[in-house]
Amino acid sequence: MIEVRNIFKFYGSTKAVNDISFSIGKGELFGLLGPNGSGKTTMIRMLTGQIKPTSGSVRVHGVDVLEDPIRVRELAGIVPEQETPPSFLTAEEYLYFVAKIRKMESYEKTCEKWFEFLDFGDQKNSLCKDLSRGTRQKLMFAQAFLHEPELAIIDEPLINLDPVIQRKVKDFLAGYVKNGGTVFISTHILEIAKQICTSIGIIYKGKLVYTGRLDDPTLQRRNFEDFFLDLVSRPGNSGTGLSIPAQYA
Numbered sequence: 610m611i612e613v614r615n616i617f618k619f620y621g622s623t624k625a626v627n628d629i630s631f632s633i634g635k636g637e638l639f640g641l642l643g644p645n646g647s648g649k650t651t652m653i654r655m656l657t658g659q660i661k662p663t664s665g666s667v668r669v670h671g672v673d674v675l676e677d678p679i680r681v682r683e684l685a686g687i688v689p690e691q692e693t694p695p696s697f698l699t700a701e702e703y704l705y706f707v708a709k710i711r712k713m714e715s716y717e718k719t720c721e722k723w724f725e726f727l728d729f730g731d732q733k734n735s736l737c738k739d740l741s742r743g744t745r746q747k748l749m750f751a752q753a754f755l756h757e758p759e760l761a762i763i764d765e766p767l768i769n770l771d772p773v774i775q776r777k778v779k780d781f782l783a784g785y786v787k788n789g790g791t792v793f794i795s796t797h798i799l800e801i802a803k804q805i806c807t808s809i810g811i812i813y814k815g816k817l818v819y820t821g822r823l824d825d826p827t828l829q830r831r832n833f834e835d836f837f838l839d840l841v842s843r844p845g846n847s848g849t850g851l852s853i854p855a856q857y858a
């Protein structure tokens with residue numbers, strides 16, 4: 610479903626993504642993990658045709674993203690990082706708008722189901738600008754899955770959601786891939802990745818430092834947090850002179 614070969618993205622002297630290759634098969638829930646600024650969003654923007662790589666190739670669902678970035682956006686449900694729905698539409702109008710772009714024929718019931726499932730039906734007539742951050746994220750999540758795409762690409766799917774909705778979204782994603790869908794998420798919340806991903810990649814300073822299945826015995830034997838921190842620990846970060854104030858120690 611996704612095939613990335615020797616992809617680079619440089620911003621001036623910043624090597625945001627530095628020679629990364631991987632592939633993701635149908636039915637996988639792939640989590641790209643990495644610390645802040647490691648290149649996760651940059652990678653997602655290249656997968657979804659929002660930015661062009663400096664070099665390298667990206668194929669999504671058989672489509673060359675560089676040649677046909679619009680096609681990728683038709684094929685995949687996408688939630689970009691910190692994207693907000695248009696301020697001047699109500700939540701319902703926004704979902705209807707997306708449904709029409711997705712060429713869905715009867716969409717009112719489907720939209721209603723999403724309002725119920727993510728528990729924000731009482732907000733459907735509110736302008737998007739007046740929605741809370743978490744509610745806007747629910748709306749963005751709903752729009753990505755409205756047309757039941759075979760592939761979804763989501764930057765930090767759960768970051769602003771409360772625990773009840775997080776659980777629903779996690780269960781939804783797990784069920785979605787069990788039914789043959791494919792999902793690519795980025796996250797720095799290790800617990801989420803551990804709970805729902807079938808495979809992971811760990812990116813650090815633009816380099817992919819690990820890829821594998823989550824049920825890989827090497828990974829299973831280790832504490833997941835320790836495993837992650839070993840790969841992304843920054844030499845020289847200790848001994849910076851910062852210390853925990855006595856009252857918190």
Ligand SMILES: Nc1ncnc2c1ncn2[C@@H]1O[C@H](COP(=O)(O)OP(=O)(O)OP(=O)(O)O)[C@@H](O)[C@H]1O
Pocket residue numbers: 620623624625643644645646647648649650651652797
């Ligand atoms: N448009 C841009 N112009 C210049 N530098 C950029 C741009 N976008 C990203 N970068 C840089 O590229 C690097 C990777 O950024 P990116 O947003 O991909 O990280 P991330 O892993 O998504 O981080 P976070 O967890 O904070 O969301 C960072 O050093 C960032 O400052």
Ligand SMILES: [Mg+2]
Pocket residue numbers: 649650651690764
């Ligand atoms: Mg990011």
